[in-house]
Amino acid sequence: MNTxxxxxxxxxxxxxxxxxxxxLDDAILAASRDTIDRPAxxxxxxxxxxxxAASIAVVIVIAIILVxxxxxxxxxxxxxxxxxxKSSPAELPDDTGLNAYRATExxxxxxxxxxxxxxxxxxxxxxxxAEDQAMPARSNVSSRAATAPAVGAAxxxxxxxxxxxxxxxxxxxxxxxxxxxxxxxxxxxxMWEVKITRLIAGGNIDNAKAEIEKLKMHYPEHKIDPTLLExxx
Amino acid sequence: xxxxxxxxNLMLSYCSGNADAFxxxxxxxxxxxxxxxxxxxxxxxxxxLFQDIWLKVINSRMSYQVKATFKTWLYHVARNRIIDHYxxxxxxxxxxxxxxxxxxxxxxxxxxxxxxxANNQHELLMVAIAELPHDQKEAxxxxxxxxxxxxxxxxxxxxxxxxxxxRLRYAFKKLRDQLELIHEHR
Numbered sequence: 001m002n003t004x005x006x007x008x009x010x011x012x013x014x015x016x017x018x019x020x021x022x023x024l025d026d027a028i029l030a031a032s033r034d035t036i037d038r039p040a041x042x043x044x045x046x047x048x049x050x051x052x053a054a055s056i057a058v059v060i061v062i063a064i065i066l067v068x069x070x071x072x073x074x075x076x077x078x079x080x081x082x083x084x085x086k087s088s089p090a091e092l093p094d095d096t097g098l099n100a101y102r103a104t105e106x107x108x109x110x111x112x113x114x115x116x117x118x119x120x121x122x123x124x125x126x127x128x129x130a131e132d133q134a135m136p137a138r139s140n141v142s143s144r145a146a147t148a149p150a151v152g153a154a155x156x157x158x159x160x161x162x163x164x165x166x167x168x169x170x171x172x173x174x175x176x177x178x179x180x181x182x183x184x185x186x187x188x189x190x191m192w193e194v195k196i197t198r199l200i201a202g203g204n205i206d207n208a209k210a211e212i213e214k215l216k217m218h219y220p221e222h223k224i225d226p227t228l229l230e231x232x233x
Numbered sequence: 234x235x236x237x238x239x240x241x242n243l244m245l246s247y248c249s250g251n252a253d254a255f256x257x258x259x260x261x262x263x264x265x266x267x268x269x270x271x272x273x274x275x276x277x278x279x280x281x282l283f284q285d286i287w288l289k290v291i292n293s294r295m296s297y298q299v300k301a302t303f304k305t306w307l308y309h310v311a312r313n314r315i316i317d318h319y320x321x322x323x324x325x326x327x328x329x330x331x332x333x334x335x336x337x338x339x340x341x342x343x344x345x346x347x348x349x350x351a352n353n354q355h356e357l358l359m360v361a362i363a364e365l366p367h368d369q370k371e372a373x374x375x376x377x378x379x380x381x382x383x384x385x386x387x388x389x390x391x392x393x394x395x396x397x398x399x400r401l402r403y404a405f406k407k408l409r410d411q412l413e414l415i416h417e418h419r
Contacts, residue, residue, distance in 0.1 A: 005405045008358070008412070012377050015355035018271060019264040024280055028287045032247070032255040035291050 189215060189222040200231050208232060240303030248294050259287065262304070265378040266311060272362060272374055273315050282318055286311045301388060308379050308389045312371070354412070361411040369404035376401060 020028075187195070192215045199208035209232055215224065236257070238246075246254035266286065271279040289310050300306070362370060368390075375381045375389060387397035 005409070008405060008408050009377060011354055011358050011412075012362075015358055017264055018268060020267045020280070020283055024284060025259075025263065028284060028291075029256055029259060031288060032259070032291050033252045035294060036247075036250050036252045 189219045189224075192219075193225055193228060196228055200228070205232065241299045244290075244297055244303050245299070248297050255291070258303070262307060265380075266307065269308065269311060269374050269378045270315065272359075273367075273370065274318060278318060282311075282314055286314050289314065302385070304379055304381065305385050305389050308375060308381065312389060357412060358408065361408050364411070365404055365407060369400050369407065372397060372400040373404040373408070 192211065196208045196211045196215070199205075199211060212224065212229070212232065215222070238254075238257070240258060240261070243254040243258045247258065267279065267283055270282045270286070274282055286307075290307065301309075362373065365373065371390060372386050375386045379385075381389065383394060383398045383401065386401065387394045390397065392400075
């Protein structure tokens with residue numbers, strides 16, 4: 001700032017210094033005291049500025065997106081759980097009551113024993129289940145394979161006897177029992193198709209057709225492998 | 234709490250409920266702020282604007298944070314209120330191409346009616362200030378009343394350092410030229 005500018009500044013300061021009136025001073029100071037005396041307003045959820053509001057909005061959007069997805073997945077999970085529970089050996093009678101249970105079952109089966117022609121189909125069903133569910137007990141597969149021909153040749157009644165007489169483990173027996181008692185609805189379409197393929201391979205076309213119908217009924221939306229249908233024609 | 238306490242600490246103290254701290258702040262800044270507003274808005278609106286500015290300071294009690302000096306913040310609030318006043322009144326502040334110095338060629342730049350009233354140097358200066366382009370007048374008042382440096386003027390008005398410096402330089406030059414011209418014509 002040069003001398004001329006300093007002169008202007010000096011002149012400006014000398015020009016007088018008007019200020020606010022006493023009334024204005026009092027009004028402003030009273031307002032400042034009123035604000036202090038008044039309790040602070042309760043803060044709402046949106047009073048934290050835009051970050052708080054944005055966080056709430058994000059949580060709401062995520063909830064809106066996730067809830068339908070979770071609801072959609074719930075029935076599928078429930079079905080899987082039911083399937084596992086039904087096929088779980090833990091749900092089956094324990095070893096101590098097994099003989100009594102088997103005796104009852106044998107009686108029931110002898111009452112409505114299938115014709116000898118349908119016996120191979122039964123065997124195929126059992127083996128399907130056993131193979132799919134016996135992953136942890138692979139060591140038992142060899143012993144089971146040794147008994148399989150004998151079981152395959154036997155009627156269901158005889159098969160039960162073989163099972164009772166053979167010294168198979170509890171797990172093995174449970175698996176066989178689970179295969180017997182498992183409802184068809186718990187088969188996945190793919191498992192069902194494997195079963196049908198085996199029925200066709202075993203020459204049991206009628207049963208294969210029946211299984212196709214059941215598969216269609218249980219999974220109306222599932223597209224059956226065309227080669228399978230071709231083989232049935 | 235005394236006169237040595239910084240503006241920022243006084244404001245923080247007021248924010249935490251000390252009404253006396255606000256009174257000290259108010260006494261410190263009321264005169265310069267009043268004149269800053271008066272010389273931009275005129276006598277008609279000065280009280281309303283001055284009161285609004287201080288109410289804004291009072292109401293920002295809950296959200297005040299020290300991001301700049303209190304004075305810079307106070308004059309920023311004041312400036313925004315004055316701009317808002319111009320908008321509401323559907324007026325435009327006199328705002329020539331202020332960063333380009335147009336040579337003042339004669340005393341006719343001061344209105345004749347003002348000239349009649351300018352019977353002494355102080356009044357002449359006030360008339361000359363009133364005739365300044367808005368940006369230059371604002372820079373001049375921020376320096377003279379608020380005591381802000383160029384950097385603070387730039388921060389308050391939201392322009393670059395160079396622009397603030399230029400506005401201030403042109404303001405002084407115009408005032409000087411006006412005063413000299415009037416002297417010559419007497």
